[in-house]
Amino acid sequence: MFKFARCAAALAAGIVLMAGGAEARPFTAKDLALLDRVGDPQLSPDGRFLAYTLRATDWANNRGVGTVWVLDRRSPRLPRVLAISDKAATAPRWSSDGRTLYFLSARTGLQQVWRTDSDGAAAVQVTNLPVNVASYRVSPDGGTLVVAAHVFADCDTLACSRQQAETRRSNPVTAQVYDRLPMFIWDDWQDGERSQLFALKLDANGAASAEPVRLMKGFDAEAPDKPFGDDRDYAVSNREVVFSALEPGAPWGVAAHYKLFTAPLDGSAAPRALDAGDTASSTKPTLSADGTRLAFLRRKEAREDLRPAIMVRDLRTGASFEAAPGFDRSADAIRWSPDGKTIYATMADRGRTRLFGIDVAQRRVTGLTGSGSVTAFTAAGERLVAVRDSLTGPGQLYEIGRNGSEALLARHNAASMKEFELPPAEQFTFKGWNDETVHGYVLPPQGFQPGKKYPVAFLIHGGPHGSFGDAWSYRWNPQVWTGMGFAVVMIDFHGSNGYGEAFANSIVNHWGDRPLEDLQKGWAAALAKHSYLDGARACALGGSYGGYMVAWIAGVWNEPWKCLVNHAGVMETRTMALTTDIPSFSEYENGGLVWDRNEDFERFNPLNKVANWKVPMLVVHGGRDYRVPASQGLAAFTAAQRKGVPSRLLYYPDENHWVLKPQNSVEWYRNVEVWMRRWLEEPPPK
Numbered sequence: 001m002f003k004f005a006r007c008a009a010a011l012a013a014g015i016v017l018m019a020g021g022a023e024a025r026p027f028t029a030k031d032l033a034l035l036d037r038v039g040d041p042q043l044s045p046d047g048r049f050l051a052y053t054l055r056a057t058d059w060a061n062n063r064g065v066g067t068v069w070v071l072d073r074r075s076p077r078l079p080r081v082l083a084i085s086d087k088a089a090t091a092p093r094w095s096s097d098g099r100t101l102y103f104l105s106a107r108t109g110l111q112q113v114w115r116t117d118s119d120g121a122a123a124v125q126v127t128n129l130p131v132n133v134a135s136y137r138v139s140p141d142g143g144t145l146v147v148a149a150h151v152f153a154d155c156d157t158l159a160c161s162r163q164q165a166e167t168r169r170s171n172p173v174t175a176q177v178y179d180r181l182p183m184f185i186w187d188d189w190q191d192g193e194r195s196q197l198f199a200l201k202l203d204a205n206g207a208a209s210a211e212p213v214r215l216m217k218g219f220d221a222e223a224p225d226k227p228f229g230d231d232r233d234y235a236v237s238n239r240e241v242v243f244s245a246l247e248p249g250a251p252w253g254v255a256a257h258y259k260l261f262t263a264p265l266d267g268s269a270a271p272r273a274l275d276a277g278d279t280a281s282s283t284k285p286t287l288s289a290d291g292t293r294l295a296f297l298r299r300k301e302a303r304e305d306l307r308p309a310i311m312v313r314d315l316r317t318g319a320s321f322e323a324a325p326g327f328d329r330s331a332d333a334i335r336w337s338p339d340g341k342t343i344y345a346t347m348a349d350r351g352r353t354r355l356f357g358i359d360v361a362q363r364r365v366t367g368l369t370g371s372g373s374v375t376a377f378t379a380a381g382e383r384l385v386a387v388r389d390s391l392t393g394p395g396q397l398y399e400i401g402r403n404g405s406e407a408l409l410a411r412h413n414a415a416s417m418k419e420f421e422l423p424p425a426e427q428f429t430f431k432g433w434n435d436e437t438v439h440g441y442v443l444p445p446q447g448f449q450p451g452k453k454y455p456v457a458f459l460i461h462g463g464p465h466g467s468f469g470d471a472w473s474y475r476w477n478p479q480v481w482t483g484m485g486f487a488v489v490m491i492d493f494h495g496s497n498g499y500g501e502a503f504a505n506s507i508v509n510h511w512g513d514r515p516l517e518d519l520q521k522g523w524a525a526a527l528a529k530h531s532y533l534d535g536a537r538a539c540a541l542g543g544s545y546g547g548y549m550v551a552w553i554a555g556v557w558n559e560p561w562k563c564l565v566n567h568a569g570v571m572e573t574r575t576m577a578l579t580t581d582i583p584s585f586s587e588y589e590n591g592g593l594v595w596d597r598n599e600d601f602e603r604f605n606p607l608n609k610v611a612n613w614k615v616p617m618l619v620v621h622g623g624r625d626y627r628v629p630a631s632q633g634l635a636a637f638t639a640a641q642r643k644g645v646p647s648r649l650l651y652y653p654d655e656n657h658w659v660l661k662p663q664n665s666v667e668w669y670r671n672v673e674v675w676m677r678r679w680l681e682e683p684p685p686k
Helices: 009-013 029-034 157-169 478-484 501-507 514-529 545-556 572-578 584-588 598-603 606-612 628-645 662-680
Strands: 037-043 051-059 063-072 088-095 101-105 110-118 133-140 142-152 193-201 234-238 240-246 258-264 283-288 293-299 309-314 320-322 331-336 341-348 353-359 364-367 373-380 383-390 392-402 407-408 428-432 437-443 454-460 486-491 533-543 562-569 617-622 647-652
Touching: 029 353, 029 478, 029 662, 037 088, 037 373, 037 392, 051 088, 063 088, 063 101, 088 133, 101 133, 110 545, 133 234, 133 545, 133 617, 142 157, 142 234, 157 193, 193 240, 234 283, 240 283, 293 331, 309 437, 320 562, 331 373, 331 598, 331 647, 341 373, 364 628, 428 514, 437 514, 454 478, 454 514, 454 545, 454 662, 478 486, 478 662, 486 514, 486 533, 533 662, 545 562, 545 606, 562 662, 572 584, 572 598, 572 628, 606 628, 617 628, 647 662
Parallel strands: 258 283, 353 373, 454 486, 454 533, 533 562, 562 617, 617 647
Antiparallel strands: 037 051, 051 063, 088 101, 101 110, 133 142, 142 193, 234 240, 240 258, 283 293, 293 309, 309 320, 331 341, 341 353, 353 364, 373 383, 383 392, 392 407, 428 437, 437 486
């Protein structure tokens, strides 16, 4: 019934010594917080230079700080941090001729666009706007800069938006009035500011000195979309911008259709829908190098369980076709190859995020990476470079060959990671709900010794259309638990991403039964295979949907667990639908509107099972969490207290759905570890 991948030989031998005989020390939450994070790789057009960002941790000031690095393929030297990173710098982008490297920096107060060259010795200011620049793109001819900024809809100038923001901050009256949704998005109450696009002409000196042209004036929607929109949400040619946005007037968090719009860079016309009659949802536009074709992602609706088709539109004829029909995986990021023959795409695939190449003419998909997860990539010249991480290490830069070969380009964090021997992760499969194959991962603790049993952290991922796979996380990282001395089990239950559309869709209106069956069978499968897992000493932990599942199993499957950790979990499904920033998500996942589908909302409502609660529960929530509002966590804690269940509330007034500040993150892990050791009666490792 159960199929398991072969475990690494290191496991059988015991993982206690590093190379050279030195004893490894446990990997801790603070070690995780202090690692440098590689991201945003950008090849120069000829492929010679690779620019990328490195996010370091400023522990004292409890924040991350970005720097820009460059690697020259013609130089034997290691990658070097550019001098312009003496002040925080992010988002490097090359000009089409490769002579200029643009970047974002708040070195003079507000975040603006700056430029340098491949040497990176001097920073020259490009924009000097009275508001922050959130993201940007440069036209292929280098003559126009398109920037995204948050402005007030009733302001005709950026100066007006700044003045209005300052007036609001100084006003002793703090009341806010809403006549329509949304009231808030993610962690931010909406005050009338909107994300909008502007065009700025660059003069002979490369400066944007003229008044910005508002490209979306009178357009009742935002681009890039909040809260995580960036320059992947719009594409720029020499004449126009193509962007993704909700239909004008459609309320954010309720509407489920995004359209592609075009607007001339000179502001001579209002944005128009690229395909006004299309009822699907389209996002992530990207132009081919010659500007004649547009690739984008198209879903029937803006739902995470639906597979987005990778579409190609001929901008001369308006004809469109799907580039990879029948390939049942969901693309996240897409980019053209320089010659326009291939579209590169990252897609979750059976517990990994892989990079694929799609032959546009043949409509054929080829996998370019195998293990680990690709978090970013870039293509130029004849080169393809990706950032890839795994369960055993943070992201590194790799050059990807056409035959799937990989060459490591840099060794960031190498000195830090030398101190640890992280255990290998073993992927396994078993028959879950409906007798379908389900995947999971098992990790032994650091310092594993054969013949010994270890307490277990059973981690449940969020989403629910997420995945706990072969990837490195700076929030829920299994290796921190292995460093605490716990083994780890993770299951990609029905609803997870990376196993096809039907698998992802199977959880809709089934939050509490099908995934639960997978978790139960996966737990049994792991225990049956791995004798070192101590099933009598285990805690279940989950965040977001995983937190919901913790609250649910507290009432319906509490026998195996000595303790529970519920981070930002849904406690009451009806009020969740009426208080979250995305009510349409709850409505879709539960079959409709609360008042129309009351029975569906009640069927898997954790509140209805509180009478069975008995396992000690740690509840964690952020005060700025408007995705799963803090009232859900407060309800779980209050219910446990009133039921007489041992419980504790860990509350972060300044964090959102995620705990992001470095010192807060370390404290999160400390509290979780203390809670687990208390109820597992497990002393700290020596």
